[in-house]
Amino acid sequence: MIGREEVKNSQRERVKSFLRAIFKSYYSNTSIDGPMEIERREFAFLTFDEIMKRHISFRDRDEMNSFLAREGPMHSYYSTAYYLYPWESEMERKGWLKAEVVFDIDADHLELECKYHHDSKTCKECGRENPYSAERCTCGSKSLVEKVRICDNCLNKAKEETIKLIEEFLLNDFGIEKREIEVYFSGRRGYHVHVIKEELMSLGSEERREIVDYITARGLNPKYHGLRVENNVLVGPKASDPGWSGRISRLVWKFLKNSKEEDLKKILGKKRFEILLKLRESGRIDRILDGFWDLFTGLSIDKWCEIVRTGGIKLAGKTDEPVTTDVKRLIRLPESLHGGTGFRVVRVEDLDKFDPLKDALAFQGETEVYVKGRVSEFRIGEEIFGPYEDVEVELPTSAAVFLLARGDAVLPRF
Amino acid sequence: MTLFKYPFLPKLVEKYSGIPISELSAREINLAKERVIESIRRGVVSYPSDYEENVVSYILAMIIVASIGDQYLRRRYSLAEAKTAYRYLKDEEDILEVAREIGVDVKERNRGSFTIPLWEYLKLSKTIRDERWKLVNRTLINGNVLLSRREVARLLMEKIRSEIEERVSVKVENIPSFLENWVSEIKLELEKRKKSEFKGRIGGRIPPCMIRIMERIKSGENVSHQERFAITSYLIGRGKSVEEVISLFSSSPDFDEKKTRYQVLHISGEISGKRYSPPSCDKMRTFGLCYMDEGCKGIRNPLQYRGVKIDRERRSKKQSKREG
Numbered sequence A: 001m002i003g004r005e006e007v008k009n010s011q012r013e014r015v016k017s018f019l020r021a022i023f024k025s026y027y028s029n030t031s032i033d034g035p036m037e038i039e040r041r042e043f044a045f046l047t048f049d050e051i052m053k054r055h056i057s058f059r060d061r062d063e064m065n066s067f068l069a070r071e072g073p074m075h076s077y078y079s080t081a082y083y084l085y086p087w088e089s090e091m092e093r094k095g096w097l098k099a100e101v102v103f104d105i106d107a108d109h110l111e112l113e114c115k116y117h118h119d120s121k122t123c124k125e126c127g128r129e130n131p132y133s134a135e136r137c138t139c140g141s142k143s144l145v146e147k148v149r150i151c152d153n154c155l156n157k158a159k160e161e162t163i164k165l166i167e168e169f170l171l172n173d174f175g176i177e178k179r180e181i182e183v184y185f186s187g188r189r190g191y192h193v194h195v196i197k198e199e200l201m202s203l204g205s206e207e208r209r210e211i212v213d214y215i216t217a218r219g220l221n222p223k224y225h226g227l228r229v230e231n232n233v234l235v236g237p238k239a240s241d242p243g244w245s246g247r248i249s250r251l252v253w254k255f256l257k258n259s260k261e262e263d264l265k266k267i268l269g270k271k272r273f274e275i276l277l278k279l280r281e282s283g284r285i286d287r288i289l290d291g292f293w294d295l296f297t298g299l300s301i302d303k304w305c306e307i308v309r310t311g312g313i314k315l316a317g318k319t320d321e322p323v324t325t326d327v328k329r330l331i332r333l334p335e336s337l338h339g340g341t342g343f344r345v346v347r348v349e350d351l352d353k354f355d356p357l358k359d360a361l362a363f364q365g366e367t368e369v370y371v372k373g374r375v376s377e378f379r380i381g382e383e384i385f386g387p388y389e390d391v392e393v394e395l396p397t398s399a400a401v402f403l404l405a406r407g408d409a410v411l412p413r414f
Numbered sequence B: 001m002t003l004f005k006y007p008f009l010p011k012l013v014e015k016y017s018g019i020p021i022s023e024l025s026a027r028e029i030n031l032a033k034e035r036v037i038e039s040i041r042r043g044v045v046s047y048p049s050d051y052e053e054n055v056v057s058y059i060l061a062m063i064i065v066a067s068i069g070d071q072y073l074r075r076r077y078s079l080a081e082a083k084t085a086y087r088y089l090k091d092e093e094d095i096l097e098v099a100r101e102i103g104v105d106v107k108e109r110n111r112g113s114f115t116i117p118l119w120e121y122l123k124l125s126k127t128i129r130d131e132r133w134k135l136v137n138r139t140l141i142n143g144n145v146l147l148s149r150r151e152v153a154r155l156l157m158e159k160i161r162s163e164i165e166e167r168v169s170v171k172v173e174n175i176p177s178f179l180e181n182w183v184s185e186i187k188l189e190l191e192k193r194k195k196s197e198f199k200g201r202i203g204g205r206i207p208p209c210m211i212r213i214m215e216r217i218k219s220g221e222n223v224s225h226q227e228r229f230a231i232t233s234y235l236i237g238r239g240k241s242v243e244e245v246i247s248l249f250s251s252s253p254d255f256d257e258k259k260t261r262y263q264v265l266h267i268s269g270e271i272s273g274k275r276y277s278p279p280s281c282d283k284m285r286t287f288g289l290c291y292m293d294e295g296c297k298g299i300r301n302p303l304q305y306r307g308v309k310i311d312r313e314r315r316s317k318k319q320s321k322r323e324g
């Protein structure tokens, strides 16, 4: 007799080898460009057996492509850094030359409400699924693994944040040109923005830290942007001022115009709040955009800081260690497949029109899978699938791989 | 031409470097020595009124500094030269020309307002740790940072400092014989300065073990990992800031700011969240780092050294109060 554990394991093995095979076939039929100066980059791969292969280097594109076709890795990464000796395993011996500047934006870090509805936590001990807000499983275990789902809200919010980063900060403030920016879908719920500009590539991590602080508004103090008291009257920046000055003016204006009344009352105090209501009605609140801040004379600078810092970009990762400041970081290989979804890490030309659930699909044809437990509705391409519960279904292969990779389905018995 | 005022401009250095030694006047050589000594004593230099003498004494001073080969002197001298340049630059009209000569891309926007490319700004402002210099608190226009004349001068100062430091860091094998006489005099001056600075920086009662380590660092010796760890954890334990500890190490010959910063941050607990305390006196002894004196009686950790003495002092103060 075969025990339950063994059945589970053999199911998992079958899924793995199916995914490996289908990834291999994708790579055999696709020729990936790979990063610029490929011979100077370090590559790293996580295989479906969860073995990490690091410090790999390729002489050229062909070598990389045949590696991919041979191994069909679950996750593929390359170094944003250029090295003299990328194959060396010790950092000191690699000979760091320069590195792309990369920004990582991910819905996970946007503090979205929808996450509480669609994400869950799987118990490592008993396999049960718990709500995202759970601290421990119903069985009492604390070892929970987050199970991430993708919804249109997540994707749209990540997209908006990426557009804001590019338009407001990279193009406008940093003066980077469009052709120097490459955007990639991360393969899951976010985007990677690569800046390929020679002058920026030689920056060390301290200098990159300043760039990150700039876009995330960390350490921003409005007093350096013209917010000051003159003859007992508050004077501030105008909406048309460059950089953070103008942004501060616009943010505060937006805040005063759109915030909930109770929030405003809390920050402004009763008297100012009442004046504000009148100003809102008469439209004279727009005076702020022209630099007239007199209404708010006497409001502490800390309050302004609080309002203004909401205008920064939220980058993925811990705030103190985002990808951008790390000059030795690995990032997903463009055009490779994300092992957690089966989506392509695809280059995005027109962010506005980009639809990851359509444009990042990698597979053709149909595949039969057995859905385990309950899977709520999801969209792939133009079609909505599900909800499913413990049922065998035939799905477009991209949708099938998506469920298999997430562990929501297994392969049917022969 | 007013630019001659600035002795470090590449084209001036180039022009005057070629002068044969035999043509140098005793006065010029003496000016060079004075220049180095002034930098040690006061942290600035004075430009001789004759611009040729200024350039020549600057070049000779660099040779002297390079040949002494002391990291502390290299830093102090290049900072002194840069500070002096800053004093002139901050209110002079020639700032754009100077910038161009030393390869910094500064542009004038309106009268009194300038711009510099973002990446250049980031590199030059890196060592300035003040809120107002953070990029997020600057005005950025299309990849250019807006600056006042004074701020441009401050950035140029940084550029000048790092270039000079690089120049005086080349190894000079044979000290020209006519300079040899000055070297010992300068070294003496240097030792005096190090001692007084070192006293000023870390006041209070310091156990002899730590004094030894600091002295070794200050005199440019390479200290062991254990010594580094001991002194760092001790100073952090005494409430010194990360910056202060880093500046102590800056005179080590193999000073690597990044690495040092990381180590200090690590020991201070800012990276790991766990702050390390200094090794116990027992451990210090096994490393051969203990130099016990009477203040060490009854203590287990170098950090307690200060405690003992202060307690005694306090006690006697209290007593005298009571008595008085």
Ligand code: SF4
Residues within 6 Å of the ligand: B207, B208, B209, B210, B280, B281, B282, B284, B285, B289, B290, B291, B292, B293, B296, B299, B300, B301, B302, B303, B305
């Ligand atoms: S007894 Fe302790 S404090 Fe005194 S010198 Fe030795 S190690 Fe330092």
Ligand SMILES: [Zn+2]
Residues within 6 Å of the ligand: A123, A124, A125, A126, A127, A128, A137, A138, A139, A140, A141
């Ligand atoms: Zn459980």
Ligand SMILES: [Zn+2]
Residues within 6 Å of the ligand: A112, A114, A115, A118, A150, A151, A152, A153, A154, A155
């Ligand atoms: Zn969502």
